[in-house]
Amino acid sequence: MIAAFLSQLVVVYVPSLQWVFRTEPIRGAEWLQILLLATLELGWIIVKDIFSPPVFLLEIEELLDIFGLFMLVIIGIELLETIMKTYLKENVNHVEVVFLVAMIAIARKVIILDIKDVSGITLVGIGAIIITLSAGYYLIRRKDNSEGQSLLDQKSKDDG
Numbered sequence: 001m002i003a004a005f006l007s008q009l010v011v012v013y014v015p016s017l018q019w020v021f022r023t024e025p026i027r028g029a030e031w032l033q034i035l036l037l038a039t040l041e042l043g044w045i046i047v048k049d050i051f052s053p054p055v056f057l058l059e060i061e062e063l064l065d066i067f068g069l070f071m072l073v074i075i076g077i078e079l080l081e082t083i084m085k086t087y088l089k090e091n092v093n094h095v096e097v098v099f100l101v102a103m104i105a106i107a108r109k110v111i112i113l114d115i116k117d118v119s120g121i122t123l124v125g126i127g128a129i130i131i132t133l134s135a136g137y138y139l140i141r142r143k144d145n146s147e148g149q150s151l152l153d154q155k156s157k158d159d160g
Helices: 002-013 015-021 028-051 060-086 094-111 120-147 151-159
Strands: none
Touching: 002 015, 002 094, 028 060, 060 094, 094 120
């Protein structure tokens, strides 16, 4: 499932693959709509869980569901900011954006993961994905550092 998500991100956001697969990246206004709907869903779930018996008490599973949706909204905000800043610039390495988004998504998965319900082979697979993404990101950063600035350097300069 994570590999499919990462593949979709690459096909949609890497310019050379956009031409091959005839895809277009999601625009800022569309990301705002997605973020608004996710926030509304999060609010609805919180209200529904709080007012269901026992009132104002949440079970651990409900808290984890709410936390997962909250993390999804936060990731959406970060993704929106990253895409808006990077896709408006022509000299930014778009593959780095895909790696950053993938690492954020896998971090969210690890944070809300219930280890009791996951098999050992799944944990090994998640570890392999983390190592692979880290190695890929390191290689991209190393290449960018030899050629100039990377996305994070430009973002920190813009924020500062």
